Amino acid sequence: MIRTLRLGVNIDHVATIRNARGGRHPDPVRAARAAAQAGADGITAHLREDRRHITDDDVERLVAESELPLNLEMAATAEMVAIALRHRPHAACIVPERREERTTEGGLDAAGNRDALAPMVRDLGAAGIRVSLFVNPDPIQLDAAAELGAPVVELHTGSYCDAEADDVRDHELERIRTAAAHAERIGLECHAGHGLAFDTVGRVAAIPTIVELNIGHFLIGEAVFGGLDGTIRRMRALMDRARSGTDDRRGA
Ligand SMILES: CC(=O)[C@@H](O)[C@H](O)COP(=O)(O)O
Numbered sequence: 001m002i003r004t005l006r007l008g009v010n011i012d013h014v015a016t017i018r019n020a021r022g023g024r025h026p027d028p029v030r031a032a033r034a035a036a037q038a039g040a041d042g043i044t045a046h047l048r049e050d051r052r053h054i055t056d057d058d059v060e061r062l063v064a065e066s067e068l069p070l071n072l073e074m075a076a077t078a079e080m081v082a083i084a085l086r087h088r089p090h091a092a093c094i095v096p097e098r099r100e101e102r103t104t105e106g107g108l109d110a111a112g113n114r115d116a117l118a119p120m121v122r123d124l125g126a127a128g129i130r131v132s133l134f135v136n137p138d139p140i141q142l143d144a145a146a147e148l149g150a151p152v153v154e155l156h157t158g159s160y161c162d163a164e165a166d167d168v169r170d171h172e173l174e175r176i177r178t179a180a181a182h183a184e185r186i187g188l189e190c191h192a193g194h195g196l197a198f199d200t201v202g203r204v205a206a207i208p209t210i211v212e213l214n215i216g217h218f219l220i221g222e223a224v225f226g227g228l229d230g231t232i233r234r235m236r237a238l239m240d241r242a243r244s245g246t247d248d249r250r251g252a
């Protein structure tokens with residue numbers, strides 16, 4: 001059975017460009033509308049504790065105005081849980097966050113933080129918010145996510161995308177494949193994301209138990225050259241080709 005593979009467009013770095021001058025352009029809500037027109041299935045936005053890009057106002061307007069469901073990425077803090085409960089996005093993805101990091105560096109340690117995460121997962125789920133945990137492709141973390149009651153995990157694809165040597169990239173991809181199969185076995189919906197680009201998306205999209213890819217930084221950067229609509233459509237086409245098995249590089 002070939003499962004549908006959804007594309008979630010992360011619009012964080014539209015806000016990065018806007019915030020560079022402190023104005024209102026470009027507007028992440030307009031980017032969300034454009035993503036919908038280009039065939040995206042959802043919008044992802046990371047409200048960081050330091051608000052370096054997405055702001056509280058962006059979240060409020062995205063929930064109110066975006067025609068696509070919002071996947072709110074958030075740190076595991078009481079502040080972020082309260083914000084999520086106030087805005088009620090379609091989904092919330094709990095991600096690790098360090099103020100000094102340039103971007104997300106690793107996956108959430110679900111196995112090592114069960115006591116803190118359990119009430120957050122419970123309260124978000126009770127509010128009708130689909131909860132996912134952003135974790136490294138590690139079966140131990142997947143088991144912990146399932147025990148916490150999270151229905152979804154998002155596998156961190158950064159090590160695969162950042163690998164320079166072919167053997168390292170192949171090893172990291174195998175970790176993702178193994179984790180995606182494990183997720184299926186234990187009843188977790190499996191997503192993936194971080195660092196995906198035109199040259200890396202195909203082999204991840206070809207993994208049949210992954211049902212959603214969240215992609216942002218590369219899309220926004222590439223849109224500088226090819227426009228957001230065309231860039232999203234090309235990413236969508238690469239995903240569909242790999243998923244259908246017609247991409248001869250997918251197994252490379
Ligand atoms: C969790 C993840 O990999 C990204 O969705 C996250 O948003 C990266 O953070 P920045 O967007 O701030 O780079």
Ligand SMILES: NCC(=O)COP(=O)(O)O
Nearest residue numbers: 010193194195214216217
């Ligand atoms: N969770 C991954 C995401 O939303 C986008 O990550 P990136 O493509 O901006 O690295």
